[in-house]
Amino acid sequence: MMGATIWLTGLPSAGKTTLAHELAGKLRGDGHRVEVLDGDEIREFLSAGLGFTREDRHTNVQRIGFVAELLASNGVKALVPVIAPYADSREAVRKRHQSEGTPYLEVHVATPVEVCSERDVKGLYAKQAAGEISGLTGVDDPYEAPASPDLRIESHTQTVQESAAALHALLTERGLA
Numbered sequence: 488m489m490g491a492t493i494w495l496t497g498l499p500s501a502g503k504t505t506l507a508h509e510l511a512g513k514l515r516g517d518g519h520r521v522e523v524l525d526g527d528e529i530r531e532f533l534s535a536g537l538g539f540t541r542e543d544r545h546t547n548v549q550r551i552g553f554v555a556e557l558l559a560s561n562g563v564k565a566l567v568p569v570i571a572p573y574a575d576s577r578e579a580v581r582k583r584h585q586s587e588g589t590p591y592l593e594v595h596v597a598t599p600v601e602v603c604s605e606r607d608v609k610g611l612y613a614k615q616a617a618g619e620i621s622g623l624t625g626v627d628d629p630y631e632a633p634a635s636p637d638l639r640i641e642s643h644t645q646t647v648q649e650s651a652a653a654l655h656a657l658l659t660e661r662g663l664a
Contacts, residue, residue, distance in 0.1 A: 488519055490559035491663045492552075492584060493654070495568040496577060496633060497596030498625040499611050500603040502642040502650070503568030506596060509651040511566055514664065519564050524551055526569040539622045545576045552580030559589045564663070572624045574631040590663055594654060595636040600625045602643045 493510075495503040504525055511521045529551050530537070537543040548571045555565040571577050577593060584591035603625070604612035615623040622628045633639075638657050640650045658664035 488562055489590065489663060490520075490562040490564060491590035491592065491658070491661075492555040492559045492565045492567060492580075493592045493594060493658070494552075494555070494571065494577065494580065495566065495594045495596050496571050496636075497598060497642075498600055498603045498630055499570065499623065500606040500608045501596040501598035502606075502647070503570075503596045505647055506640070506642065506650050506654070507566040507568040509647050510654055511564075513651060513655055514564050514658075517664065519664070520562060521564045521566060522558055524555055524558075524565055524567045524569070526551070529554075529569070539628070541573065544572060545579075548573075548576040549579060552583055555580070556584050556587055556589050556591075559584070559591075560587055570624050570630070572628070572630045574633065577633070590661070592637040592657065592661070592663075593633055595633045595639045596642050596650075597632065597639050598642045 497503050507523045511523050514521045533550055534547045537547050551569055555567050558565040581591050614620045615626055624630045642650050655664055
């Protein structure tokens, strides 16, 4: 089976990781080899020592993109629920995949910041509001939404299962599922 990288970009608490795990279960059930490259785990192990400056965020995204492409080029579906706030960083990852002939899909989990701050899965929005942290993507740090992603998911208007089904349909349409 062919590998591919499916990059899920969006604000903190948009539902990226939840969607990735839901899709991973479906793909595994269909016999695919799948890895979820969770942004928090990557930061802890692969990108330890990097901060949240624009340069460090770019480096982090490039490292993740490199690992995702390695996995995808070896037949694994690499699901990447990582914010990747800058368009140029995401474009560099796409170009790496294109140069290697590896399928790459960009999915924008387009949940409005108001919904994300209500969900506040990790308490980041509350910490930012209390002045405990700064540089929160989409609040006091930029997030450049994709202009033309392969798929835009409005996770706040549908269930996780519906979102995963829409993404699975795209993979099927592209011959990747």
